[in-house]
Amino acid sequence: MTSLIEAEHLTRILPATVPVTLVRDVSLTVGEREFIAITGPSGSGKSSLLYLLGLLDRPTSGSLRIAGHDTSALDDDALARLRLETLGFVFQFHFLLPEFSVLENVMLPMRKMGRLSSAEMRARAASLLEDLGLAGHLDKRPDQLSGGQRQRVAVARALANDPHMVLADEPTGSLDSKSSEQVFQILRDLVHKRGKTVIAVTHDLDIAARADRRIHLVDGRVVSDERVAQAAG
Numbered sequence: 001m002t003s004l005i006e007a008e009h010l011t012r013i014l015p016a017t018v019p020v021t022l023v024r025d026v027s028l029t030v031g032e033r034e035f036i037a038i039t040g041p042s043g044s045g046k047s048s049l050l051y052l053l054g055l056l057d058r059p060t061s062g063s064l065r066i067a068g069h070d071t072s073a074l075d076d077d078a079l080a081r082l083r084l085e086t087l088g089f090v091f092q093f094h095f096l097l098p099e100f101s102v103l104e105n106v107m108l109p110m111r112k113m114g115r116l117s118s119a120e121m122r123a124r125a126a127s128l129l130e131d132l133g134l135a136g137h138l139d140k141r142p143d144q145l146s147g148g149q150r151q152r153v154a155v156a157r158a159l160a161n162d163p164h165m166v167l168a169d170e171p172t173g174s175l176d177s178k179s180s181e182q183v184f185q186i187l188r189d190l191v192h193k194r195g196k197t198v199i200a201v202t203h204d205l206d207i208a209a210r211a212d213r214r215i216h217l218v219d220g221r222v223v224s225d226e227r228v229a230q231a232a233g
């Protein structure tokens with residue numbers, strides 16, 4: 001199995017008068033088609049670890065290979081490119097651009113990548129949105145949608161460039177229970193139907209319980225990393 005992430009002894013220390021250690025000596029390997037929940041108490045470093053794995057931050061020490069690329073050897077532009085090609089993000093707050101339509105929001109990462117024509121970008125964005133149950137909403141602005149619908153647009157945007165992995169930081173954290181369940185099902189389908197790897201930071205014990213692998217952090221350290229056999233369905 002190809003490793004999408006190979007992290008060895010990752011540590012992230014924030015320089016300050018009293019330095020703050022966000023992530024301590026984390027080593028882990030992530031392969032294809034994994035559905036991973038990162039859990040832990042508030043302040044245990046879950047988001048900090050996700051940002052390192054998602055190339056939104058750099059470690060103070062340790063090594064990180066993403067899709068076979070040694071990230072320490074890459075400058076910021078190359079890192080941004082690797083991020084665009086291999087990773088999609090879903091955050092707790094959707095971060096959709098309010099002045100753009102739903103369709104345009106999903107096209108944006110494709111524009112940055114610069115590989116498709118306008119017509120191809122439109123068709124791909126529309127198809128992703130339709131798959132996520134948003135067919136009637138392509139020309140709306142994000143503020144015309146419900147929270148759950150906006151989060152589904154954020155998932156479509158994360159999939160825009162057909163990444164290997166989707167990283168999600170509390171993806172259901174601001175949703176009601178029905179929308180949370182929908183977003184959970186969508187994330188699970190990304191793994192089981194589209195073959196993506198999904199890593200989700202979550203406080204939601206129900207989601208964590210139904211992930212295929214749970215990584216638990218305490219004080220910036222991995223204290224358990226367990227794979228769980230799930231019943232089908």
Ligand SMILES: Nc1ncnc2c1ncn2[C@@H]1O[C@H](COP(=O)(O)OP(=O)(O)OP(=O)(O)O)[C@@H](O)[C@H]1O
Pocket residue numbers: 014020021022040041042043044045046047048049
């Ligand atoms: N820029 C910063 N400056 C100072 N401290 C920070 C900064 N970013 C994070 N921290 C601290 O580092 C620790 C880890 O933060 P992080 O957000 O990664 O934890 P978390 O497990 O995701 O927390 P939560 O579940 O509350 O979102 C926390 O104690 C946090 O207060």
